[in-house]
Amino acid sequence: MLTLQNLSIRAGVKPLLDSATLTVHPGQKIGLIGQNGVGKTTLFKTILNEVPIESGSVGIPQNWLIGSVEQEVSAKDINSLEYVTYGDSLYAESTERVKQAELANDNEALVSAYDGLDKISGYLVPNKAKQLLYGLGFSDADFEKNLSAFSGGWQVRLKLARALMQRADLLLLDEPTNHLDIEAVAWLEQWLKSYEGAVLIISHDRDFLDQVVQGIAHIHDQKITYYSGNFAAFERQRNEQLMQQQALHDKQKQQMQHLKSFIERFKAKASKAKQAQSRVKALERMEQVAAVQAMNPFIFKFLSPDHQPDPMMNITDLSFAYGDKSILKSVDLVLRAGDRIGLVGVNGSGKTTLLKQLVGELKPQTGKVIISKGVKIGYFAQHQIDSLNFDQSPLQHILAQENAPSDQESRDFLGQFGFSNTQCLEPIKAFSGGEKARLALAIIVYQKPNLIILDEPTNHLDMETRDALDMAIQEFAGAVILVTHDKHLLASISDQYWWVHQGKVTLYQGDLDGYLQQQLKAIKETQLENKVTRPGQSKKELRQQNAQQRRVLEDKIKPYQKEIKVLDKRMEQLQADLANYHAMMEDETLYDAANKQKLAECLKLQAGCSQELEEVEMRWLELEGLIEDIKAELES
Template sequence: MSLLVISDLTLRIAGRTLLDNADLTVEPGRRVGLLGRNGAGKSTLLAAIAGDIAPDGGEIRLSSRARMARIRQEAPSGPANLLQTVLDGDIERAGLLAEAEVATDPARLADVHERLLAIGADSAPARAATILAGLGFDAEAQTRAVSEFSGGWRMRVALATALFLQPDLLLLDEPTNHLDLEATMWLENWLARFAGAALIVSHDRNLLDRAVHAIAHLDHGKLSLTPGGYDEFVRIRTEQALQQNRAAERIAQRRAHMQSFVDRFRAKATKARQAQARIKALEKLDHIESVVEDAPTRFAFPEPAQLAPPMLTMERVDAGYDGRAILRGLTLRMDMEDRIALLGANGNGKSTFAKLVAGRLAPMRGTVAAARQLRVGYFAQHQADELLPDESPIAHMARALPDATPTVLRSQLARFGLDADRANTASRDLSGGEKARLLLALATRDAPQLLILDEPTNHLDIDAREALVRALAEFPGAVLLISHDAHLVELVADRLWLVGDGTVQPFEGDMADYRAWLGERARIASRTAEGPGGTQAAGSQAATQAGRQPGAPPAGEKAERRDRAEQRRVLAPVRKRAQDAERRLAQLAAERSLLEARLADPASYASGRSAEIIAINTRLSVIERAAGDAEEQWLLAEQELEAANTEC
């Protein structure tokens, strides 16, 4: 019997149809990833399943007696500690325990204890503590009041409560947005072992590949189910699109052939009957639309001026707040070709280090020396709270670039997909993904040589995340990345730095090594936490057993990083040629449009203006030749770039 059945579902918000007679079935124990572009209606669908909003048509049926759980919209608060807050989330258990304290009827008391035994009430505290620990709360933190934590950490408590309930159906809406990389990896493993069914809205490719059985794609109001994770979804969808395009081409060819016969022989009496037969056949031909993909998402960072090395150095630096050092003894260096990702749990000092590099936090001790002309672009999700709700992106950009022309302002916003309509929309009406794009545009307005990106993919859909990866691959400057998105880290970072125990040190390995290191450290910590040395000894032993001593790089890894940096350096002139040619084509196209408009104006042909018409036509001929040359240069540069990427 199916657990969840959605039939002919129609959902509308503010007059806009999000789901139009959509269907979906979720079987017991099946975990389904819900995928779709920003604004497609994924969160609205979860709200309808949870009963928060009523459908405009169709039906949502949940199996009788099935338990459903979801993350609450509001973060929990109050004086109760974290462990008790999670335990109180199980209303049935809390009610039975309360009744067991006051019940006097022996039969009822026996029923209560039997039910408590059936739901595992005795083991519940240990299970809740394990979930909280996996989401980053140590034993001491679990005893503190919820109200002592920030909003992001309290949302982790809400997630822990939903997981603790062990429902038949678990609804999760972007569960990794408030997690660090370590907690995200733990959640992937937890979901992979979860026995119930789940419907998970996420743009995290790793999560969708590791933790779900199928992908439900919400597109143009319809839901389609594809078996497997995200990579399999992409493969199947691409194959279906190719088949549909081929079928459409075949039908179009048959239609053109028949139409040609009709056009040639319709007027000939001897062929009239055959022509009529062809017309009837044309009417019966299937109408198969070729697949027209949505316009691809594109990001483009401004190209920075080159800096001589070193870009930035630190010597014996301590950093922290209010006289308390969080990071100590930092001696590090960054150069233009560096692509560095910071690893380590939230609270270890990653954001502190980012602010130190950005110049937003002064060192307590030691020296930070930056190149004289260094410009830093700093992006952090909390900056969205600083946007003025009544002002548009163009107004925010005008304040940031007071001397820029409107064309320059719009061009900078367009680099990150904010078109003319969105550029004039009040920021309160922008989606989370659109606000992230605005923050990226603001952070890079001065063509910085160093990009510091603190969780840049929160609220970005998968297409936008891939656009960010492509833009970073083409960016010739340095990148310092903090992200819970392992896929982004793997594609962008050449070097990994581990932030923990008050310091920042290179982690000599890749993300697979880091996963193994975390897993081994957790296993050893669970066995040795009570012994002398505790976590520190466990972490050291885990690093050794994971096959890598700190500071001992694997053979060839440094050379590989140097090769990638060298390739970016070598390809930089080629990218510049392509960009220059693209800009030249745009300029020529704009000039051509103006000249053609003048030719289309009857006033241009007034008496005495023939010389002007000749000059315009002569200039148009020059433009056509120049556009051909620019297009050829662009094609050659793109072919070089494509060949270089293929070789890699």
């Protein structure tokens, strides 16, 4: 297992972790969370021995292989399939030995190299790589393309696929869902659920964490606190802690005020000097419990539009192509006032191209986009962030807007987006991606649009800013068109979905879960169509291999089913106990003064019973999910 023991690390002079502790067991999947800048990525670099440790230790079993996504593409002169397969280091070594033996015309070395390849089931590796690439949105035509032919976003996907190919005991994934579309995110969730190694994931996507992890490691105040369960369980536990912390803080404030009053009253009196002095020492010794700060420092809202034309936009017979490649064909759409549109479709299907048509950055080659009079669009996309003046401050950006507010009003406005007075005056070139994204959002909010178009707004945003954006859009009275891989945000905002697919844009008849299941089914069908067998393998051998794999999967289910039976009995008992405690508490005599101790005991037992029942139910659901995943694998 991986153990961080009293670990302290810095970024320059800034302390990030101070005596932090964490343990990651084999097969455990943990989400690593915390606000931007707390040291999550630096911690990964520390585990990979790329950053020095100030004090403490990182313990890694000698035989463990640590897998991660490489920062730069190591070689761009190979095709995508070879690049991904070489993520499996054993396969890469064996394949290189085969190539060297062939070049040297050394038959003995060649036999030995092929024997080594056979021992690691190397014949299965290219097929596994193809399955990964299909899941991440690549097609057969992409396999032979040189890496340099892919854009930056698609190269990020290739690096992720290469990392997933590693035979790692521990996989480190830093924001793996960035640059993925929501369909690929759904596929990645399923893949990680079945991954047998341990995984440590940095992510701000709450729904992704809910689906994948069984524990949360929260970095806060230079410490790491571990919470069992998914992100929803973390939020529940964290909120309970904060409420207790606030109550303790309030109580301590009263105690401290009492001590201060005594000291002030009696410090000048000789007869009370000793008691006053002891209270001074008590005040000094008292460990102050920090007051609970608002969990989210970002609270902003989109201003109510002055008016909302209806319809806001008519798109008729719109078509567009890049050269010979047709992107959109004969698109007909109507956007009504107050519509909440989730724009879905795999990367490359034309979502961003459609948005650029709507905001006028691209002109349709045929057809029209008719925008009603009075429509004011607020458009957020990555290139909008890149077009900010990096030599100017946030304050200068706001003061440059039409009908700009006063200097102080601008500072107050920027404060809602987490910019301090000092940051308001600093050039933004030194800002993080998240801070620049917040500034771009602030400018949109100030412009008071009645139509907001957001293209992947969450890529650089931490969880607190995402939550603030979610709340602001929900309260916004105008129309919204949203493209995002954040399932939580998309589901909470959208009331209908436009599906961009094969050049068409159609209204999807169903909810987001139904859409994603449809996409996963399509990916699975593509994977099944392209399964390969071992070279020279007969049909009989293939049937035997499939039967053996089926027996392995069936054996895997049995212990889960056995544990579920035990849990079923335990749940029945706990539910019966809980019903008894409820019946006891309906007895009015229990609340008499004479039964104070009995009441306290009953409340304690009830609370313990409720907590255990919740834990047992969570485990039952987890096991059911594992069994369903194995059954789905059996069916395939």
